[in-house]
Amino acid sequence: MEEIIRYFPFLSQDQQEKFAKLESLYTEWNSKINVISRKDIDQLYLRHVLHSLGVAKVVDFLPGSSILDVGTGGGFPGIPLAILFPESRFYLIDAIGKKIKVVNEVAEALELKNVKAEHIRAEKVKESFDFIVSRAVTNMPDFVKWVRKKIKKESRHDIRNGILYLKGGDLDEELKSFVNAQQFKLSDHFEDEFFETKKVVYLPLKYRP
Numbered sequence: 001m002e003e004i005i006r007y008f009p010f011l012s013q014d015q016q017e018k019f020a021k022l023e024s025l026y027t028e029w030n031s032k033i034n035v036i037s038r039k040d041i042d043q044l045y046l047r048h049v050l051h052s053l054g055v056a057k058v059v060d061f062l063p064g065s066s067i068l069d070v071g072t073g074g075g076f077p078g079i080p081l082a083i084l085f086p087e088s089r090f091y092l093i094d095a096i097g098k099k100i101k102v103v104n105e106v107a108e109a110l111e112l113k114n115v116k117a118e119h120i121r122a123e124k125v126k127e128s129f130d131f132i133v134s135r136a137v138t139n140m141p142d143f144v145k146w147v148r149k150k151i152k153k154e155s156r157h158d159i160r161n162g163i164l165y166l167k168g169g170d171l172d173e174e175l176k177s178f179v180n181a182q183q184f185k186l187s188d189h190f191e192d193e194f195f196e197t198k199k200v201v202y203l204p205l206k207y208r209p
């Protein structure tokens with residue numbers, strides 16, 4: 001939890017309390033349904049919460065903006081981002097129903113009014129959003145095929161609308177057909193060695209595949 005305060009020092013009391021509650025909530029839920037790898041649960045704040053918040057080092061979501069989190073699993077990056085941006089609306093989806101059950105339980109326990117979670121595959125989502133976020137779901141070309149039609153063509157909230165994908169390693173080959181893709185290194189923002197290879201890939205709406 002110190003990591004969160006250190007890198008996000010302007011959190012309200014309410015936000016700090018919500019972040020602090022994540023540990024007991026996920027420890028309890030993870031013992032019933034495996035949504036975070038067991039070897040990682042004691043690194044929840046660094047490897048899951050702070051990693052998710054890496055998106056906020058690239059884009060600040062404006063009030064009223066809508067964000068789709070594809071393949072959210074137990075709620076990453078959607079839940080930490082929903083705490084950080086209480087005035088944006090988050091729609092968290094996953095193809096596995098029991099993971100969405102955990103997300104709903106966590107969102108309810110935290111009284112997160114800006115989160116809706118649903119058991120649905122990305123390909124079936126009909127609405128469009130200002131931003132799409134995701135972590136560790138599939139390769140970028142497939143991901144873009146699933147979601148490209150779900151980004152609003154004209155965002156009332158933000159001209160930067162597009163995809164923000166948390167990924168690691170050398171992505172040049174995977175991204176070579178996306179000429180407008182930008183890679184932001186999280187090691188520029190967070191000190192731990194965990195972030196050495198971690199990046200946020202930003203694909204603006206007006207990319208040319």
Ligand SMILES: C[S@@+](CC[C@H](N)C(=O)[O-])C[C@H]1O[C@@H](n2cnc3c(N)ncnc32)[C@H](O)[C@@H]1O
Nearest residue numbers: 071072073076094095096120121122135136137
């Ligand atoms: C490795 S997990 C990552 C979970 C979470 N994003 C995280 O980083 O902790 C990948 C998740 O993507 C989900 N998923 C895979 N394909 C999907 C699809 N087409 N639509 C929705 N969810 C999908 C899986 O069910 C799984 O929960």
